[in-house]
Structure formats: C-alpha cells, structure tokens
Amino acid sequence: MALLEVDDVVVRFGGVTAVNRARFSADRGVITGLIGPNGAGKTTCFNVITGLQKPTKGRVRYRDRDVTGWPVHRRARHGVGRTFQRLEAFGSLSVRDNVRVAQEIHGGPLAWFGGRRGAVSVEMLLDRVGITEYADERADSIPTGTARLLELARCLASDPQLLLLDEPSSGLDETETDAFGELLVELAAEGCSILMVEHDMDLVMSVCHDIHVLDFGEIIASGAPADIRTNPDVQRAYLGYAEGDGDLDGDTGVIPAVEEVV
Numbered sequence: 001m002a003l004l005e006v007d008d009v010v011v012r013f014g015g016v017t018a019v020n021r022a023r024f025s026a027d028r029g030v031i032t033g034l035i036g037p038n039g040a041g042k043t044t045c046f047n048v049i050t051g052l053q054k055p056t057k058g059r060v061r062y063r064d065r066d067v068t069g070w071p072v073h074r075r076a077r078h079g080v081g082r083t084f085q086r087l088e089a090f091g092s093l094s095v096r097d098n099v100r101v102a103q104e105i106h107g108g109p110l111a112w113f114g115g116r117r118g119a120v121s122v123e124m125l126l127d128r129v130g131i132t133e134y135a136d137e138r139a140d141s142i143p144t145g146t147a148r149l150l151e152l153a154r155c156l157a158s159d160p161q162l163l164l165l166d167e168p169s170s171g172l173d174e175t176e177t178d179a180f181g182e183l184l185v186e187l188a189a190e191g192c193s194i195l196m197v198e199h200d201m202d203l204v205m206s207v208c209h210d211i212h213v214l215d216f217g218e219i220i221a222s223g224a225p226a227d228i229r230t231n232p233d234v235q236r237a238y239l240g241y242a243e244g245d246g247d248l249d250g251d252t253g254v255i256p257a258v259e260e261v262v
C-alpha cells in the first residue's frame, strides 16, 4: 500500500485548470519524482498534498486515511514535511538557531527544556546535511545552496515520514548535488518517503525509484527512470519532439540519456 495517494485531483483557478484529474502515489521508503515542464502543476500538487490548496475535486490519502479535509498543521503533525522553492529561513538568525527553532516548533513545549539532548540533535541535523561549518553564520549571509541544505535540516527537525522537496538542488553545484543525492538515498533507506519536484534530471534519474510526469496538469507518464527516459510522450512534453525525430542532446535536453545516469 502506498504511503501517499493523490486520487483524481483537479485544481482550478478561475478559468485555469492547474491540475487535471491527477492520480499518482508515493511508496514507503523510496524516492519518488514529480517532474514536468514549467507551469505543469507540480507546486499546486504539493500544495494540495500539504493542505495549502483545497482541491476543486479529488482526494488525498496518506497512511491509509483520507486527509483531504485536514489543515496543514494536522498533516505536519502526522509526518508530512515540506521544503519550498522560495527559501523560508529566518534571515537574521544563525543557521544553528534556525534549526533549533524548527526543532522547538515541532517538538512542542518539551523541546524548550531539551537541554543537552536538544543541542545534540541540532548539531546532528547540521552535520547530517553537511552545513556544520556555517552553524554560527546568519542565515541571510550563506550561499543559496547552503540555504537549501538548511531548509532540509529544518524540515528533518520534524522527523517527517513523508518529505516533500520542491526543487531542492537549485543553487547547489555539481559536487553538492551529488552529495545531496546520496543523502536522499540514505534518508529513504532509513524509512523516510520522499516526493521530489526537481528540474535536475541527472539527479532525478539517479535517485528516484518511481517518476510521475505532469504536463498541463495531467499525469502523462508514471514509471521507473528508464521507462520515463524513453517515453515518447515525455520527450514530446519536454522537448517538443519525440526521440528519433531529432537530435536529443543530454547536455541541452532536459531528459539525459539514461545510460549516463543509471
């Protein structure tokens, strides 16, 4: 049974249908990719899953329960964590304090009295995402890539069962992205389920177990990376032509050759 099921979800904004009868799932303990061209409806799907956006139609099931009517905080309390495309950290606080605040918010009143245990956990989270050297820096002074890792640490502070990541690698360089991919694989192996919106196809193809592709609000393909890579509908959605119709260049094309990344 999937941990998360998005069932026939429609979201309309006036005359714009942002999500159109989307149906997809995310399994326990694996990384699932949600990809698609700009404006395809990915962020809107995330908003529906986290409770920020009420669907016009359809249901969201999480851990075998219908959570469609649940508010954001109730879903968060039940293990749904999320990072945003736009960074959300408190700029005037240090990196360490940002993680501490996140931990205290999620840990409830007891976290205020966490003492050593709380402090150790914050340090562990910083270490986990590899930003310990920035712990004392103000959050608004660190590089964008580091700020993304801080977002992840803040999210991990809630010990999520389902982690939704919205373009987590943007701002990371190639080495940082590789390390980030390894971290995601580790988190999934420890039982965290990850649903990731990401434009870096090398990362998506190398870490995802399953991928769902949105185009104009509709799921046009679902499957393993190798299947998605060669799916003509996906090629068409991204590049405007099917594989074989033209020159598919892994450097410039959005979907790289699968042998490069798997």
Ligand SMILES: Nc1ncnc2c1ncn2[C@@H]1O[C@H](COP(=O)(O)OP(=O)(O)OP(=O)(O)O)[C@@H](O)[C@H]1O
Residues within 6 Å of the ligand: 013, 016, 017, 018, 036, 037, 038, 039, 040, 041, 042, 043, 044, 045
């Ligand atoms: N609040 C809103 N009001 C009106 N239209 C919206 C709203 N939010 C999103 N849209 C529209 O819905 C469609 C899907 O947007 P969404 O942000 O979900 O796409 P996306 O796949 O996340 O795009 P990107 O990759 O560029 O972030 C777009 O046409 C967008 O303009």
